[in-house]
Each structure stands twice: as C-alpha cells, then as structure tokens.
Amino acid sequence: MPAKSAVNRVIKQIIEVGDIRIGGGELAVMAGPCAVESEEMLFRTAEAVSKEGAQILRGGAFKPRSSPKAFQGLGEPGLAMLRNAATAWGLAVITEVLDTRDVDLVANHADILQVGSRNMQNTALLKEVGKSCRPVLLKRGMSSTLEEWLLAAQYILDAGNPNVILCERGIRTFETATRNTLDLSAVSLVKELSGLPVIVDPSHSTGRRSLVTPMSKAAVAAGADGLIIEVHPEPENAACDGPQSLTPAEFGKLMSQVKRIYKAVIENGE
C-alpha cells in the first residue's frame, strides 16, 4: 500500500490547456491516430474528432516501438503536421517525447508533452520535461506500482513543473485475452492519493476495438477526468494499432454514450 507521503499531495490540481480545464469538472477527450502518417490523414481525423467533441488531437511523431524494424514515426515533420491539423480544427496537441535532447523541439509544437510507459522511469527525461513550461501527461509504466508512478510524477513536480496529468493505460499481467489489464481501481486511488487529474487510455490497455467503448464508460464512472482514444479514418490501413482504433463513426457513438454516464456521475454530486 503506497505510503501516503509517497508524493506531496496537491489539494486538487487543475490544468488549463487552451479552453479546457483538465481536472476541473469537464471531461477532457484526446483523440487521434496512434502515429502521424500523413498530413491528409491527420486533417481528416482532426476534423472528425473535433466534430464529435474531442478537444485535443493525439498522434505520435516519435514512436517508441519494441522492434527497431517497426515504423519509428515521421519525427519533426510529423510535429508540424500535428500543429497544422490541430489549428485548423480548433484542437490542442498532445504528442510523445522520447529523448532529453528533443524536449524543447516537441514543446515548440505541442500543448501537452507525453511521457510513455516505456519511459516512466527514465529519470533523465522526467527531469527534463519537469523544466518545460508545458503540461506533461505521464503514462503509468507497464508494471509500475501506484507508488512508483506517483514518485515518477514527483520527479516532474520537483523539477518545477506542477502540471502533471496521470494516465492509466493498463498493466502487464498473465492475461493474454487483452493487450494489457486496465486497472480502473488505480484511477480512483491515485486521485485520492495525489490530487492530480487522471486520464484513461482504453485503446492501448485493451487492444480490442469492442472493448474501447465499455471501458471508456467504466473509466468515467470510476472518476476519470478524461480519455485518450485512438481514432483512425481507416483502421484497416493504420501504420500501427489498427485492431484497437475506432472509426470516426464509432468514436461518435462512444462520445454520446460516455456523456450520458458522465452526466449521471456529475448528478451524483461528485
């Protein structure tokens, strides 16, 4: 059980990104493709997710892949495409940074810096994003305890950046029917322990399209402050993560169901 003193608990951190106040009583939705593949695809996706109510465009320009043979992302040109597509459709941008040397570059194009699961304990990177003026979305490591996750957040807070958003994205267990095991009890518990906003990733955690909507609803019922969801105009042609990407139409249906659950949660007075 994590010591209550593992992190310096904030009362309740609200993080402003453009017009959205993450953790401040409205649901933050980040949507977009796993990887930036082309400007055309990105504009189509940005248009679609914006119309369905997402406020933030996600997409990877630097991709941390298990295999060196897998697509590693478009790099800097991908960052510019993200910014252009987001601006065109009134969205903010979140994207991942992998290398201490790239933090400034990514911060020039993105509104939120993402630190991925594989780098959750990359302390050099945590310190570097902690010096940035951008909010940081910190994904839970694949096999990180809540305590380690909160201590990783503390690295960023200690470096001077108070704007940390936690993201539960599933943990590694023996179960192989889903890509990871989404740990929704962690959502309630880290909010209770840290006061930081928590976002849930139902796409990477389950790895199955049919589970993205039920897990989005469950996440919101568990108290999540937002969702990060993979949407692709043509999942069957996606460069990565096609099996769990939603089409824009599926994403629209998800949004309407999730909103109804969120309303019921709010009415409960929480």
Next chain:
Amino acid sequence: MPAKSAVNRVIKQIIEVGDIRIGGGELAVMAGPCAVESEEMLFRTAEAVSKEGAQILRGGAFKPRSSPKAFQGLGEPGLAMLRNAATAWGLAVITEVLDTRDVDLVANHADILQVGSRNMQNTALLKEVGKSCRPVLLKRGMSSTLEEWLLAAQYILDAGNPNVILCERGIRTFETATRNTLDLSAVSLVKELSGLPVIVDPSHSTGRRSLVTPMSKAAVAAGADGLIIEVHPEPENAACDGPQSLTPAEFGKLMSQVKRIYKAVIENGE
C-alpha cells in the same frame, strides 16, 4: 486470446432466482457479511441490505482461509442462520461450497451455490455442482485467464447445469496497493464470448472500503449484470474482511449512485 470455441456460447442465459432474473435486464445485488458470525448479526444485516434494495443475502458458512489458524466458518449451523435471516427479509441466499461431499447439504439451504476463486479449477467440485439443481456462481481464479475461467464454467455446463453465473473478483498482479486488480475488461469480454451473466465483486477485488463504490459504478458502466458486496453492521468487529466491508449506511449511498449509472447505461440502449 481465447479461442471463440473455448466454450459453447449460449445466446443469452437468464437465470431465475426467486423473483430476480439475473442477466435479464435488472441489476442483481448480493450483499452481506464475509462470514456468518451469529444469528443476531445476520438478521440485522439482512434487514439493512433488504431495505436498501439488495435481493440476495451473501455470507460464508464454510470459509476457505489461507491459514488453518484463521476462522473456518460456522459450518452447517451457519447455513440454517442464512436461510432464516433471508426468509425473514424476503431475500434469496448465496453461499460457498468447498467440498464435493457438502454439495447436497449446501444446496438444501442455499438458492445459489458459490464456487470460490481457490476452487475454480477443482474439477471434482465443478462436476459435482454441475449435477445440482441450483444455479452456480463461479468466481474467477486468482490467476485464471478468461479461457480457463470459461472452461471451468464448461465443466459445470457439461455436467448438466445450465445456470452458471460468472463472477469477476480481481486477479493477482504485482500491484500491492489493492488486494487484487479488478479486471473490468473481462466483464465485457466474457459476456461477449459466453452469453453468461457476469457479476462483479468490488469488495474482495480492491480490499479497500473507499474503492467499493467507484468500482461498483464502473462495473455497472462496463456492463455487469450485478454486484456482490460485503456489508457488515460493525466492520471494525468483523471476523474477516472488515477493511473492505461497508456499513449499511454506506451501502445505501452506493445503491443510489449505482442505480443512476445503471439507468444511464440502460438509456444507452444496451
């Protein structure tokens, strides 16, 4: 990923217990103490959970404890107390059976037989409850894959008993902040794969009182057909599992929040 043929999928199994149709469009709520301790305590609990809307009384007469030194339950006298308290307050009874030799005895007192996590792959017991006329609630093993869980259900179905209710109660992972890790993606997935109703146990899975309500709401949002919840009039004096037991008042508050979520789920047309 479980082969689709792991079990013989039923279209949609609805299980009638007294007035309740589990899996049939109303939320089944089983509540009561971890263990039957005394008749007086049981009557107080039955009254309280009945008034708050539970339909089924839970409570262990035979307890499967890790240590031989821990309280092993009252045995047969506990079964009679359960039946009496349930009858007095118009509730059905669910209780655990541990030994092939006790199946008839337990079936004489209970409406639903529970097979616990520790016995999920006790194939002799599965075959024996499969010969019973009582519905069986089959808890997922602590480290069972969905496929193994569904195959355990198949042992019961094959022995001639079609009335199997699955119960997700958390799996064992590296995380120690919660007693187990509640796997809500399993709820959606085993329903999809098997057609059997699925109940969620937010008490044993989390082991923390503060998480029981958020996880109950999340379970219902994920599509669960019911909940099984530990309620004790005096959690601080409970013979076991006090830290996760709700007081009747807390249980009442949970019920009102859960109903609001369930209504939003139903309105979504699922």
Next chain:
Amino acid sequence: MPAKSAVNRVIKQIIEVGDIRIGGGELAVMAGPCAVESEEMLFRTAEAVSKEGAQILRGGAFKPRSSPKAFQGLGEPGLAMLRNAATAWGLAVITEVLDTRDVDLVANHADILQVGSRNMQNTALLKEVGKSCRPVLLKRGMSSTLEEWLLAAQYILDAGNPNVILCERGIRTFETATRNTLDLSAVSLVKELSGLPVIVDPSHSTGRRSLVTPMSKAAVAAGADGLIIEVHPEPENAACDGPQSLTPAEFGKLMSQVKRIYKAVIENGE
C-alpha cells in the same frame, strides 16, 4: 516477506519412502509419463527410468485438465497399472488425488499422494490428505506466494501428517516464452523457512524439452532435494505434455549431468 511464523518450522524433516530418504542427503528422482495411458507404455517407462537411477515412478490416473473435453485419466485402473509397473522395477509410486472422496483409494495404491497446483488451496482436500498415513507432495499454486504455500502445508501438518514434501513447479507471470516461470529462489527460501524437503518440476514449469536439463541442474545447484520429470517412450504420441517430455535416452543424459552438479554441491559441504 513471509512472517517467519507463517509455519511452525521443523528443524529438518526427512521423509522415508521405501529405501529413499527424501531431504536426507541423497537426490530423490521421480520420473514417468504425465498421464497413465496403458500398461505396456508404463512398464516400458518404469524399466527405463529405473535403469537410469530414478527411485519413484510418477504418472497421473486422475488428471486435472483445464478443459472438460481433454483426457481426464484412466482413474482406478490407472492406479493399479502404476503399482504393478513400479513393483516390477523396484520403484515407489507417486500420483495425484483430486477429490476428498478418493484419498483412501489413491493411498491404497500410491506411496506418495500428490496435491496439484490447482488444488493447493482446496482446504477440504488438504485436511483429508492430512489424515492419511502417506507422505504428501504439495505443489505450489500457480500464483501462490511462499507464505500461502507454507500455510497450505500447515493445513496438512495440523491434520496430523508430518510428511510434507514441497514442489516448486513454476509460477504464472507475464512471460509466454515458457509455460510458467520456474522460481528457484523459492527453493532456497522455503527450505530456510520451513525445514521441509523441496522437489523441483522442470518439465511443467518450462514446458520446453530443451530447458528441462539446464533447469534440473540449476535446481540441484540451488539446493533442491529432488526432481520430478516427465519421461515418455514416445513423446510425440503422448496423451498430454509431449513437448516437454524427455525420451529415456535424454533422461539418462540428464541424470549423468545432474549427478555431477549434485556432487559439487555436496563437496561444498551443504
């Protein structure tokens, strides 16, 4: 970390089975097929393993399979075949018991009763084998902590049977390259904590023929008191577990390598 008081530590339990003293300074080797398939096959295997130095014949008559469709064993006739083959070649018999109602039956044919991983927390069965006069080999549950394993042993000890042999057979982890993850640190640690003899199962733990010999050597170097190994005259035709079964020739080679390691361990004065 298990409380040192989890079990009542024995100074050093030595268990006599026929001419062998398990835990008493000689290596106990149990070998044979996963399941008893036919008398002819069993006699061939018994002859082979006896000639290579095994002292105990293993083989399942009652098989605890994940699927009800899989071969469930020959039952009582299989027990008689085991006894006959063992007697013919001067071996003792170890076989699994699954049901409280079968303990006496199995004890009539076997020298050692095996409680399998799936039943490690089947407390009714633990109590029943605890009343038997036969030594019990208690396999570690698939996801049991050392503490739970030792407490399961305590159920048997408390019921009056001091002759408990522990068996490490791999635990369930996220790794899929091996069937389970063999936890050899557990061997040293449970010996230290309990004083009971410990046997290692390199066949079920790895599920890969090529790993059986290296893990047997490692087990002996870690201080194991014996090994339990799957040997089949024709692994490609085995009713179960063919991929990890050794041929008699492979088993012979394993024995000669293991003996050299055991000699080096003994010379170290342990």
Next chain:
Amino acid sequence: MPAKSAVNRVIKQIIEVGDIRIGGGELAVMAGPCAVESEEMLFRTAEAVSKEGAQILRGGAFKPRSSPKAFQGLGEPGLAMLRNAATAWGLAVITEVLDTRDVDLVANHADILQVGSRNMQNTALLKEVGKSCRPVLLKRGMSSTLEEWLLAAQYILDAGNPNVILCERGIRTFETATRNTLDLSAVSLVKELSGLPVIVDPSHSTGRRSLVTPMSKAAVAAGADGLIIEVHPEPENAACDGPQSLTPAEFGKLMSQVKRIYKAVIENGE
C-alpha cells in the same frame, strides 16, 4: 513463444574486455557496491573483489532511483573514482548510463556501459549506446518478455555495436518474499535464441543476502556466462541495497562454491 526471427541470431558472440573473454568459456565476475559513495570505500572494495577473483568492478555513478528524494549518485566524480580504483587493482569497469547526452562521458571512463532495467525500452538511449565503441550490458526490463529483451538488444546491434551482453536481473511478479523473481530459464533460452552472452544478477533479483550464493550457483548451473554481484565492505552502512550486499568474506566464500559448480558444468562438456 518468441519468434526465432525476433533477433538476428549470432553464432556465438564472444566479447573481449581487458583480459576477459565474456561468453568465451571462462566465468566473468563483476562485483562492487550498488553506488559509488567515496574513493576510500571503492578502493577497499576493489582490492577485496580483485583478490577473490572478480575481473570487473561495478558501481553506479548515475543512479536511477524510484524516488527523486533518494541518493542520485555522485555523477562525473564517481566515474573518475571507479576508473582509479579499478586501475589500481587491475580490474575493468562497468557502470550505468542514464541519458543520451552522457554516453560519451561514461564511455570515457568505463569499459562496459550498462543500460538498466528501467531504460531497457528507452529506444533513444539504445540507439546512442549502439553508436559507442564500448560493449553494452543490457539488463532485462522489470516486466519484459524475452522477445522484447532481444528486440531491445537488436536496437543496439542495428546501430552498429555487436558487443551486447544480456543480463537477467529478475522480473516483477506477484511474489513479495523476494524483491523480484529470478528467471533462470530465461538464461538458457536467450542464449539458445540469440547467441549472446548472458550474465545473472543474483543481488537485485532476490534482494536477500541469504539467497545470493544459492542463486549464483544455480545461475552457473543453468549456463550463465557470468555474474554481477553487490559487494560492500560495510553493508549495514551502504547508501543503497545494503540488505542484499555481501561482505568481502561472504563474496570469497561464494566464489569458491561457484567455481566448483562451474567446473562440474564444464566437465559435462558444455
């Protein structure tokens, strides 16, 4: 099960460091403190481990700690101390690098660069050490499959550095009696799959002094090419990892036992 094509298998990679040929038929032993604390302590340790037969001095100058409040290492001055102590006692140096920007600095002082568990999938760092002329010891990630581990090695190989040493250091499981679960089957299996030399870390994997010697012997019996062991002149005063550090005397005893096992392995003709 990892695809055989996960990595480009080398026939058998032998890595020369000073006078030692790692993977070339002699046991490589790396020993020293968890962290470099002072020049005086380091000289005492280097003297002791050198006299007992270690060939390589280990010690962290940059420490990747879970908490930002924990000792983060001495940094560059620590690197110089390591080099001085090693030179004085005829040892090579291995130490960890955490940041892409520090690779050249660390390579100037160390003979082997260590990439730690937390950075096993820090692909930016893998690519950077792949450009270095120094051999790299790649620790397995806390919850990495063998396939992911070998793919991480492939990042280094693909960047032009053929001198990769794998290091098994325990994986994260549900078991809490040991700090991690040492997976010795992985040692045999990654050697078989990759041809790269494999080193075992019995100190971090177990976190218990009493298990370091048995697991060292088991590792060698399983086919490990070497060991990396924490040794500290005064474990009770160590800045980190005292509970698993050996005194020089304990290390000496370990070496004599391990050598006997290694001799038995060699005689087996492997």
